[in-house]
Amino acid sequence: MKHKTKIVLLTAWLGGVLSHFAYAQQDWKIQPVQMQSRWAKNVKPANAHQEYPRPQLQRKTWTNLNGLWDYVITKKEDQRPNSFTGKILVPYPIESALSGVKKALMPDEYLWYKKILAKPILKLGERVMLNFGAVDWQATVFVNGKEIGEHQGGYTAFSFDITDLLRSGNNELMVRVFDPTDQGIGPHGKQVLDPGNIYYTPSSGIWQTVWLETVPKDYIESLIITPDIDKSLVKVKVNAAGNNDVALTVGGRTVTGKANSVIKIPITSVKLWTPDDPYLYDLKVTMGKDVIQSYFGMRKVSIGKDSKGFDRIMLNNKYTYNLGTLDQGFWPDGLYTAPTDEALAFDIKAIKAMGFNTIRKHIKIEPARWYYHADKIGMMVWQDFVDPNQRLPEGAKEEFEKEAKETMDQLHNYPSITSWVVFNEGWGRYDQERLTKWAKNYDPDRLVNGHSGELLYIDGKPREEVQNPYPSSDMTDVHSYPNPMNPPLQAGKVRVLGEFGGVGVPVPGHQWDDEKGWGYVQVYPKELEGKYDGMVKQLKQLEEEGLSGSIYTQPFDVEGEENGLMTYDREIIKIPLTRLREIHSQMISLKSDGFKLNPKFRIAENIDANDTDERYPELLAAFEKGKRDSVFLRRLTLMAIRKSDQPNATKVGAAYITGLKDLYTKESLLFIKQITRTSKDTGFTLFLNSKTKVNEVLGKNAAESKIRGIIGQEEVKPYMEGTNANPDWDEITKKVEAKYGDLGLEKVYGAQMVWYLDKKDWVNFGKYYALYYQTAIARSEYHINNISWHVFLYITDPKVLDIAVKTTQYNVETFAKNDPNGIDTYANLLYKAGRKEEAIEWEEKAVKLSKDEKVFVEILEKMRADKPTWSGQ
Template identity: 35%
Template sequence: MFRITLLSALLSVLLPLTVTGLPSHADPAIPRVPTKRDRTPYQLKPPPLDTPWTSKVGTNPWPEHPRPRLFREDWLSLNGIWGFEAFNRQEDVPASPPQVVALPQEVLVPSCIESGISGIMRLDVMHMYFARSFKIPSSWKRNNRVMLIFEAIDYEATVYVNGQKVGFNRGGYFRFSFDITEFIKLGESNELQVFVFDPTDTTGYRIPKGKQTLRPSHIWYTPCSGIWQSVWLESVPEHHITDLDLVADMNGQVTYHVYTSTNESTPVGISMFEAKSDSSPGQGNMVLTHKAVSNQKGTAKLASPKLWTPDSPNLYTIKIKMGEDEVTSYTGFRTISSGTVKGVKRPLLNGQFVFQFGTLDQGYWPDGIHTPPTLEAMVYDLQLLKKIGMNMVRKHIKIEPDLFYQACDKLGLLVIQDMPAMDPNVDLPPSAEQQVEFERQVDLMVSQFKGYTSIVTWVMYNEGWGQITSPDYPEFRIAERIRQLDPTRLVNAVTGWNDHGAGDFHDNHHYADPQCGTPWSSLASTPYDPNRIGFQGEYGGLGHVPAKDNLWPIEKAVNDINQTYEINIDLPSYHYRSHILFTLLKDQVAMHSCSGAVYTQTTDVEGEVNGLMTYDRRVVRIDIDQWRDDIRALFEAAKGRT
């Protein structure tokens, strides 16, 4: 294991570990970053705390196709070694993009530059250049268009190909792409340069950033800057499919909208294939064919579909053909709604009340910060939740790669998806300009991820962070906008407090004991509203200080441990307290109007030591058998209410 102090980490005093990777999903003619005599070669920097997957990252990170809902055969990963240079001030940035060979360091993409995996591990960079060379595979059709796709860059990115600007993007969590056909040279090496500006919480900026901060402390964590999700190229016909809205409900109705690169109405063929027994979106027997038209909303019907539920996460493969273009997607048949069951407002899945129970999931890693070291590592967290009987995860003020949501689709985990919050540690409310940008990014979140079957609820504001709390309350307007974009899911306008009555949920937070749909409330919360769903957005947070080898060894974080909501001196007391909290919650489910609860949290994060697992994922803190029994009792109590 790597164990170093923060000062050693940042100054790179210790000898880094050299890592190697498997062959890239790429044409063998694609060059590595050209070498330069004085360039600092990439080496994984030992992070303050590693995970079992740190040494497996290699130089071919995240080779999986990054967009499972719209897959084409002709794609090329640009992940791997890039050139890198950091600049202290905006005036230090060169007027024109530097050549790849001019950049003095190598960096691993995707990664946060603050992470050990990046090979940079710096916390003080706002301005930076990334660059690499690439060649277009000779097997791609010469008359096709070439798309350059970034899954996510934090925060602003200006992109150049062969020194020419091709576009700009703002927002740290969402996919964006450019048609670079006119900028590339076929059969020759091309240069890709990306200038990134990330203010995080610098004075004068207020952006959607979740828990990132330049000054980590307690519940505020190490930030993520740069190209932190996959980069790739795709070959598409001149007239091609650009996006797909697809909803399959419990009655077998499939509602679709195939968007294309032009506004033409073009014949589209849709084929659906039976779900495989292993719940993967593989191709089984064909169950439906349908003739459609592009750029028009339409419907098709499948008789007696196998429904998607947490217990049976059935998925169907879908192939869509339009002219020379063909894409593969998938979906699950299910319906999300709310309704009154025995006098209590409930969330419904396929017309039935399903109690939702899972963890607050921060999605932070000691070696990768925002970027999990591997797909296997990311899925490991989710598998633990399923193993102990949970059926839900709340993705907390962070947005993950698409492959996270595909994993939840496959495993059968309901997802409550938060919008990344603006900084709450500011006295003034967001300006009009900042609020407009926040709402624009809410639209991006819903539009990009609404095709994933597992997502059941959109969360707008967490504990008032970045929320305007004076009339007219914007959460009413935003909730209606979300419903326009996606009428198939529920909206949790406010989780925590500053609840003015918007959205489908009355959701409070209370540590450590739950207060879920109860006739009493804490000072921070409003009394339960029977016209909305009673929900416990956060509770628990029971802490236990792990062994030194499993602790984030940063002095500030260690000193903040005592701010964890509750610290137990040993594991027997921790197990006892967790059982007591389960008993209290079970009683509230049986006696009152509790429809779901979120336990804090999946793993420890930096100075917070209240996870089911330690931050390095090496120690499972909970008593798995006890938790299984207690979680089963929650679901039994909920069944008793139906």
């Protein structure tokens, strides 16, 4: 009977779990996104990055916590939440489509996560470690309501011992995240709150695996593994709390020693790690009851002379040209987080299949498994530090140095990493010589590139002249766009080209931003192969003159940057693979087993080199015959605009908008805004009739601004053009008011204001300034401070002055809180309107903010002396 009861209870429990699992599956879905990679469709809450996340310190007793967590976003001043908004899929950042949320986290907000977890069954003395691969940027962790610890740094792993806070049964784990991105003191890489062409969407919150691990009372905290091929040995230091006995096993041979001391393991018949043959040794480490699996590669990186006397990059004492590409590690669906582990490895496999032997990992630190794949596949890595906030606010330098040290500690053991890059293109640079020396001393077994691209050339012209750009560096390094060039020759330093290329080729249907894709130079698809081959031939000539390495920008498109050799979704390769390998074989040999192509590896489809705007008549004919898929319509609309065919742009655009399932997403409305050029466009009617809904998505006054711009273009501008223009303003006003009401009047009043300002007709200027700003104060299309200054100088009408005071007050409170010029204008208008005491108070603020600017001091003295401050007085 007891056994039957257990079975019933187990069945009920299992049924509940399965029911909850089914509910959880339904509670998540990938959010709409411009494009998806091929791996996104495989992502489910049950399989989100289930691989062991730390291959060089691997235990059997672990529990993956990835999957659905509760989440909520609160204001920073709010208390710890009791209720949550919904589910988020960990480990995908909240801004990503794969998180199931796709919301931005603002600098004045907290992101909260909650997970219910069971206490593991522990043996006597065992501890429970809670591990995070990375959380961007500041993470505070609570277990059952009690704070267990905090970690700052968006790219490095951290752990907490949570044993003493766990109770039998279920436990509540909460994580609070603060991520100001580029508004804070922490390194943020290419993430910014307002992304453009060379900066991208932020990744906030948990973006790498979270897991539990049970460990013995005395456990291994970390390993430091350093190969020495010249002495045929590997040095291993086992970091632990006590000096316990440890045993290290390699290839069936065991060497013993003590924790926290360097143990040397002889390696007989050394097999070297190279991209041609990336051989890895298995390492087993035993310390009491703690047993972990690890690995290492035997390789050496150094500088040496070649037969011509050039300083060269040496791999295992042999000159090895570093033929590399600039990998940024972004994904359209996961942003900082690859959809799957297969996808994570794909990028390295694809880059090697193309014929590169080096990746410059650009101002991002990847998950541990990325470096494991690089080790296993055989790819040399130049690892950038994540540069400090470029504005260097107080505390940014200290945070940068702390995170740089954590980065070097965390990545020390990976044989693939051959060089550290301290700074990039002057971004946040400071104390360059000191930091370069520090990095070199901290890790003397790798090369240090103190500053990649401090000398930056565009079309052969330097961005700025820099004195002594390479102090204490192992390399001289320039960036040159688009064509390659050699950096300066300096004794004892290797010469490398840290970035070049950036040739943009948009691929229709595979674009993040089909409205404004970008590259340093744009070419047609059929021109890319020849241009790239020419660049590599230049590299060969530069190598003969002493160049040791080069980094092409870049392997994959990233958001608005369309200068990748493959598209952002990894679906289209822009130069056929066989031809690309042929081009690269001019620089390095691709005949070894390490570079052989796996016939089962699918890289991408070849680009259609003839798929350009020259197909416009063909595509337009297909539209007329009824072709209506959304990608096609979107492309054809933009093509019609580029061809200045507005009637067809209007017609095709209307078909595209009609076919949209959800008009009111940010992506949909931004595109509709872009293609809406006339009042006949469907988007114009949409924005006119749904202003509130549009503004909720695109921001305050976005709809009004678009509508007003078109009204001005069609109804006002034609009458103002030409040297003999003489608009009939009464007729224009009547016509526009009849068609568009108050919003149309606002546009006409603004145009009249500017018209009379140009004519220096101050009476009419004042009249229409007042009419315009009675309604447009919160959505002015003119620079409030500049236009209002003329009111102060030339207008005496009390009613106009009163409106100008209210308008400049709004400007100061909204846009110019710390701008002495805006405050000075407001103060002068107050003074002219007869509000002397307020005027003096505000002018004192202008003086203080401007650090006693002479003109503001003189104005303040006139105010105190009751003298006019306006023109001619």
